[in-house]
Amino acid sequence: MTKDELRKQLRAARREHVAALPASMRTLVFMRPPAPLLKLVPDDAIIGLYRATATEAPAASYARYFLEQGHAIALPRFADRRGAMEFARFTDPFEESDLENGPFGIAQPSATAEPAAPDVLFVPLVGFTTNGARLGQGGGHYDRWLAANPGTTAIGLAWDTQLVDELPIEPHDVPLSAIVTPTRIYGPFA
Numbered sequence: 001m002t003k004d005e006l007r008k009q010l011r012a013a014r015r016e017h018v019a020a021l022p023a024s025m026r027t028l029v030f031m032r033p034p035a036p037l038l039k040l041v042p043d044d045a046i047i048g049l050y051r052a053t054a055t056e057a058p059a060a061s062y063a064r065y066f067l068e069q070g071h072a073i074a075l076p077r078f079a080d081r082r083g084a085m086e087f088a089r090f091t092d093p094f095e096e097s098d099l100e101n102g103p104f105g106i107a108q109p110s111a112t113a114e115p116a117a118p119d120v121l122f123v124p125l126v127g128f129t130t131n132g133a134r135l136g137q138g139g140g141h142y143d144r145w146l147a148a149n150p151g152t153t154a155i156g157l158a159w160d161t162q163l164v165d166e167l168p169i170e171p172h173d174v175p176l177s178a179i180v181t182p183t184r185i186y187g188p189f190a
C-alpha cells in the first residue's frame with residue numbers, strides 16, 4: 001500500500017476508534033508520561049508537544065504535567081501554510097490564553113511567543129510500527145524539523161488502532177525513540 005492509501009485507511013480507523021470512546025474515557029487517557037519514558041527526559045529539557053485535533057491522541061495533560069515539573073513547553077508554529085514549522089513557547093496549558101488560530105486549523109503560539117527548540121519532542125502520527133517507524137500527515141513537517149535538529153528525542157503518542165505491521169519507509173523518514181498508547185509502551189529503542 002502507498003503512504004497515501006495507508007493514511008486514508010488509518011485516519012478512518014482513528015476516527016472510528018475515537019468516536020467509539022466515551023468522552024470521559026478520552027480525557028482519562030494520556031494523563032501523564034509513563035515512568036520508563038521519563039528516563040529519556042533530562043531535568044532541564046524543553047518539551048515539545050502538540051495541540052491535538054479531535055481524533056489525535058490527546059497531549060494536553062502532558063503539557064500541564066511537564067509545566068508543573070518545571071519544564072519549558074513548546075508547540076509548533078507556522079507563519080503560513082507554506083512556511084517551515086518552528087517551535088515557540090507555550091506558557092499557559094491550563095487556559096491556552098497564549099494560543100491563536102494557526103494555518104492548519106490548529107491553535108498555535110502567537111507570533112510574539114519566544115522561539116524554543118524542544119530537546120524531547122512528543123509527536124502526533126497517523127500510523128506507527130512496533131520498531132518506531134512513523135507515518136505522519138504527509139507534509140514532511142516533523143521529518144524536516146527532526147533532520148535539522150538531530151539531537152532531539154522524538155516520542156510518538158497514538159491510539160492502539162494506529163499500529164501497523166509495516167510502513168513504506170523513505171530515506172528522509174526519522175524513526176521515533178518510543179511510542180506510547182493507552183495500553184502499551186513501544187521502546188525506548190536503543
Ligand SMILES: Nc1nc2c(c(=O)[nH]1)N(C=O)[C@@H](CNc1ccc(C(=O)N[C@@H](CCC(=O)O)C(=O)O)cc1)CN2
Nearest residue numbers: 011050051052053056076104106124136137139141142
Ligand atoms: N495536532 C497536530 N499538530 C501538528 C501536526 C499534526 O499532525 N497534528 N503537524 C504535522 O505535521 C504539523 C502541522 N502540519 C499539518 C500538515 C497537514 C495536515 C493535514 O493534512 N491535515 C488533514 C486532516 C487530517 C485528519 O484530521 O483526518 C487535512 O487538513 O486534510 C495537518 C497538519 C504541526 N502541528
Ligand SMILES: Nc1ncnc2c1ncn2[C@@H]1O[C@H](COP(=O)(O)OP(=O)(O)OP(=O)(O)O)[C@@H](O)[C@H]1O
Nearest residue numbers: 003135136137138139140141142143144147172173
Ligand atoms: N528532511 C527532508 N528534507 C526535504 N524534504 C523532506 C524531508 N523530509 C520529508 N520531506 C518531504 O516531505 C514530504 C512528505 O514526506 P512524508 O510523506 O514522509 O511525510 P510524513 O512523515 O507523513 O509527514 P510529517 O513528517 O509531517 O509527519 C515528501 O515530499 C518528502 O520528500
